Amino acid sequence: MKNKLHNFLQILPHDVFTFLACVTVIVGMYLSRAMMSIGMIVLISSAILNVKLQSNVKAFMQKPHLLMLTGYFLLFSLSYFWSDDVGYYKERMQIMFPFLILPFSFLSMNRWEMKWYDILILLFILLNLSGIGWSLHEYYLQKEAYDAGYGFSKLIPTPFKNDHIRFSIAVVMSMCFCVDLFIKHSNRMIRGLLLLVIAIDIVYIHILSAKTGIVAFYLVSFIAIIQFIFSTKFRKLGVAFLFILISLPFVMFLIFPSFKNKLGYIKYSITQMGNTEKETNISDEGRLISYQYAFEIIRLRPLIGVGIGDVYGQMKQRYDRDFPHLQSATLLPHNQFLMAGVAIGLLGMIYLLMMQISIYRLVKKNDFLYLSFCIIMFFTMMIEPLYETQYGTCIFLFFLLLLMKRSKYYLA
Numbered sequence: 001m002k003n004k005l006h007n008f009l010q011i012l013p014h015d016v017f018t019f020l021a022c023v024t025v026i027v028g029m030y031l032s033r034a035m036m037s038i039g040m041i042v043l044i045s046s047a048i049l050n051v052k053l054q055s056n057v058k059a060f061m062q063k064p065h066l067l068m069l070t071g072y073f074l075l076f077s078l079s080y081f082w083s084d085d086v087g088y089y090k091e092r093m094q095i096m097f098p099f100l101i102l103p104f105s106f107l108s109m110n111r112w113e114m115k116w117y118d119i120l121i122l123l124f125i126l127l128n129l130s131g132i133g134w135s136l137h138e139y140y141l142q143k144e145a146y147d148a149g150y151g152f153s154k155l156i157p158t159p160f161k162n163d164h165i166r167f168s169i170a171v172v173m174s175m176c177f178c179v180d181l182f183i184k185h186s187n188r189m190i191r192g193l194l195l196l197v198i199a200i201d202i203v204y205i206h207i208l209s210a211k212t213g214i215v216a217f218y219l220v221s222f223i224a225i226i227q228f229i230f231s232t233k234f235r236k237l238g239v240a241f242l243f244i245l246i247s248l249p250f251v252m253f254l255i256f257p258s259f260k261n262k263l264g265y266i267k268y269s270i271t272q273m274g275n276t277e278k279e280t281n282i283s284d285e286g287r288l289i290s291y292q293y294a295f296e297i298i299r300l301r302p303l304i305g306v307g308i309g310d311v312y313g314q315m316k317q318r319y320d321r322d323f324p325h326l327q328s329a330t331l332l333p334h335n336q337f338l339m340a341g342v343a344i345g346l347l348g349m350i351y352l353l354m355m356q357i358s359i360y361r362l363v364k365k366n367d368f369l370y371l372s373f374c375i376i377m378f379f380t381m382m383i384e385p386l387y388e389t390q391y392g393t394c395i396f397l398f399f400l401l402l403l404m405k406r407s408k409y410y411l412a
Contacts, residue, residue: 047108083309168213
């Protein structure tokens with residue numbers, strides 16, 4: 001019986017299963033969250049039903065950065081014992097479940113030829129381009145209304161169930177993927193198409209005007225340009241790109257009303273923050289209020305936090321206390337480190353920082369894509385609870401592990 005099982009596991013086409021599972025996850029990001037979950041289930045199933053399971057477990061135990069990703073889930077799961085709201089606890093842990101299963105799943109995968117990783121990246125670029133097309137179509141159906149809405153921080157429809165922040169991050173990632181493919185390919189037609197996609201992404205990110213995506217774009221672009229300037233071969237090109245980058249927001253301001261109105265709203269929100277009266281429904285001030293409440297909770301429960309199940313309830317208590325007569329949305333702490341601190345105390349914040357360091361220290365010289373990805377994710381974590389939605393968890397963890405697996409240094 002044991003030999004039959006061994007023979008069966010040997011003939012399983014794991015490469016086919018895992019590749020199709022990755023395709024399913026990427027397609028699911030744009031079409032169905034259920035597809036995302038199915039793809040992840042197939043990945044862990046392939047890892048468990050593997051003739052090399054024992055040796056893969058040993059190899060996994062020798063990868064501290066992967067262990068820390070899985071440990072992040074396990075650490076939060078312990079807060080069950082001091083979470084009163086069990087229903088919300090289960091909801092949070094379900095979103096965080098990929099941290100438990102994906103690191104080992106990717107380590108158990110065979111390393112494919114580079115072209116298969118490029119196909120997955122290209123699939124993401126094309127789906128993202130289709131999402132942009134749909135979003136722009138919806139925008140131009142009611143352009144004047146949407147342009148006016150930007151003066152009140154009302155953005156145009158986007159994929160990811162209108163999660164414009166995560167989608168804007170996906171657009172910036174698409175640009176980075178295009179740059180990576182541009183560097184690798186010498187065919188003029190392919191390079192021309194990639195440049196066209198980058199141009200569309202840049203225009204769209206300004207039309208969408210999600211602050212997180214725009215700042216991430218300029219941040220990554222600036223770091224890339226600095227690398228050009230400090231290289232002897234591309235110094236002049238770097239200076240030219242720097243001039244273009246500085247000029248870009250002024251050009252977009254003149255061309256696109258949505259970007260112009262968004263900047264006007266940002267100016268208004270900054271002015272309002274100078275008032276003595278708090279306003280939760282102004283995006284930037286609402287984010288600062290969420291920080292204030294997070295620090296308050298951490299000061300009261302610094303050792304173990306309130307439990308992941310009670311984060312929302314504790315935040316809502318403070319919104320109801322300070323704004324009893326307003327219908328204000330209850331925000332989670334808009335910083336992933338503060339979110340960890342509220343949920344499981346200072347230990348959670350320290351663990352998350354160590355986990356990020358273990359990931360970022362793997363960046364190798366001239367690895368533009370991995371470096372860009374790390375910069376985008378870390379910046380987003382500082383102003384958003386990135387891991388608290390299925391899309392945010394998938395964007396971070398799936399693509400992090402995919403890039404690790406793709407690396408010639410066998411990071412996963």
